[in-house]
Amino acid sequence: MFDIIIIGGGIGGSASALRAAQNGMNTLWVLGSKKSRKRSRSQWVMNLDNIVGFHEDIIKNQAIKTLKKHKLDEAVSYLEKEHYHINNRMLIQNTIQRIENGFPNVTIKEGEVSHLEKEDYAFSIKIDDGLYNGNSVVLSMGVMDEQPHILKQNKKGEWEETPKWIYPFSNREQVLYCIRCEGHLTSKDSVAVIGHSNVSAELAMMLHERYNNKSYILTNGIQPEISEGRMKILEKYGVGIISDPITGILSEGVKQLHGFEFESHDSIEVKFGLISLGLHRVYNDLARQLNAQLMDQSHPEEKRHVWINHKGETSVTGLFAVGDMAKREDEPMMKQIYTAQEYAVRAVDTIDYRRRKRLREQ
Ligand SMILES: Cc1cc2nc3c(=O)[nH]c(=O)nc-3n(C[C@H](O)[C@H](O)[C@H](O)COP(=O)(O)OP(=O)(O)OC[C@H]3O[C@@H](n4cnc5c(N)ncnc54)[C@H](O)[C@@H]3O)c2cc1C
Numbered sequence: 001m002f003d004i005i006i007i008g009g010g011i012g013g014s015a016s017a018l019r020a021a022q023n024g025m026n027t028l029w030v031l032g033s034k035k036s037r038k039r040s041r042s043q044w045v046m047n048l049d050n051i052v053g054f055h056e057d058i059i060k061n062q063a064i065k066t067l068k069k070h071k072l073d074e075a076v077s078y079l080e081k082e083h084y085h086i087n088n089r090m091l092i093q094n095t096i097q098r099i100e101n102g103f104p105n106v107t108i109k110e111g112e113v114s115h116l117e118k119e120d121y122a123f124s125i126k127i128d129d130g131l132y133n134g135n136s137v138v139l140s141m142g143v144m145d146e147q148p149h150i151l152k153q154n155k156k157g158e159w160e161e162t163p164k165w166i167y168p169f170s171n172r173e174q175v176l177y178c179i180r181c182e183g184h185l186t187s188k189d190s191v192a193v194i195g196h197s198n199v200s201a202e203l204a205m206m207l208h209e210r211y212n213n214k215s216y217i218l219t220n221g222i223q224p225e226i227s228e229g230r231m232k233i234l235e236k237y238g239v240g241i242i243s244d245p246i247t248g249i250l251s252e253g254v255k256q257l258h259g260f261e262f263e264s265h266d267s268i269e270v271k272f273g274l275i276s277l278g279l280h281r282v283y284n285d286l287a288r289q290l291n292a293q294l295m296d297q298s299h300p301e302e303k304r305h306v307w308i309n310h311k312g313e314t315s316v317t318g319l320f321a322v323g324d325m326a327k328r329e330d331e332p333m334m335k336q337i338y339t340a341q342e343y344a345v346r347a348v349d350t351i352d353y354r355r356r357k358r359l360r361e362q
Contacts, residue, residue, distance in 0.1 A: 001134065007286065011042060012344050015344035048091075111128045115286075138322060145279060175272070179206060194218050283325055290314075293307040310346070
């Protein structure tokens with residue numbers, strides 16, 4: 001019987017696992033599979049620079065000091081020229097390594113959890129190699145963004161409608177998904193917001209107000225659903241709305257995005273894309289198996305966040321949810337690395353408090 005079972009090997013899962021490890025809890029951490037990682041956001045964040053302390057200079061400056069002390073000037077000049085990205089995969093790999101090397105109280109398993117059950121006070125989960133039991137469960141299985149389907153000619157000249165055309169630019173941080181995380185990269189450049197909703201309008205307005213960007217809204221063939229008031233502001237800010245389907249991407253191979261082409265509208269030049277199409281999936285299947293309460297009633301079930309209280313607990317006692325898949329009623333949507341970490345710490349410390357209380361009572 002584990003004190004805590006953590007499901008998900010992304011940022012919320014890593015933060016939960018490290019906390020549980022450091023709290024001395026008997027922990028099972030299930031990372032997910034190659035397939036579930038590919039479907040999650042944890043794989044696609046290439047360069048983190050919106051978080052205090054996550055910066056290459058912290059270690060680089062110390063390494064330079066050491067090299068200088070030993071008069072290794074040639075090495076210093078190499079180091080000064082390097083740029084060290086910090087990405088999600090590195091954070092997760094580093095957490096796994098730290099836990100494997102220092103915390104025998106944590107068992108780490110690869111695999112997807114397919115079933116979650118609760119009987120009396122205990123939970124049981126099913127992964128490929130069997131069943132495991134725990135007093136409490138933390139879900140951190142994430143979400144997946146909806147991607148724009150672009151009808152574009154492939155190398156053979158055939159028309160193919162797929163989101164794959166934009167992935168190379170997403171991997172180079174030229175097509176972005178999170179204005180709070182990456183908006184600052186666009187400063188004073190031109191941006192195409194791909195979307196058709198009031199949220200897309202808000203993003204274009206924010207880009208203008210924060211960074212003075214020249215921006216467009218590309219609805220990719222869909223009728224815009226933007227309120228009259230927002231339309232007026234967009235006009236005032238000089239935001240162009242193009243409703244034509246996108247039929248081509250102007251670029252230097254897959255290295256640098258230069259703009260978009262359309263069926264009958266003139267092409268536009270932009271340096272960045274910002275996707276604003278909402279969510280494709282919230283991975284809430286296990287929460288649904290226990291009938292945990294979901295948010296956003298008007299949305300289809302597979303797109304609804306899991307309701308949590310201020311401690312990260314769902315409507316099922318002992319079942320917690322953290323990170324992108326969870327939502328509180330009293331907060332706006334929180335979907336960044338630091339919010340996933342904060343949710344994780346609150347949830348795991350609540351579980352630990354209950355565990356220690358039980359110990360004292362015994
Ligand atoms: C392109 C992009 C750029 C971003 N940039 C930034 C940034 O610069 N700064 C920032 O703060 N935030 C950024 N974010 C947001 C950040 O990536 C997320 O907030 C964070 O990854 C959420 O962590 P999570 O644990 O909720 O989910 P994820 O990190 O997505 O992890 C979900 C995990 O659950 C696992 N899983 C799923 N199903 C199962 C199952 N059945 N069994 C077991 N495991 C399962 C998956 O394998 C995966 O490991 C960005 C997001 C995107 C899409």
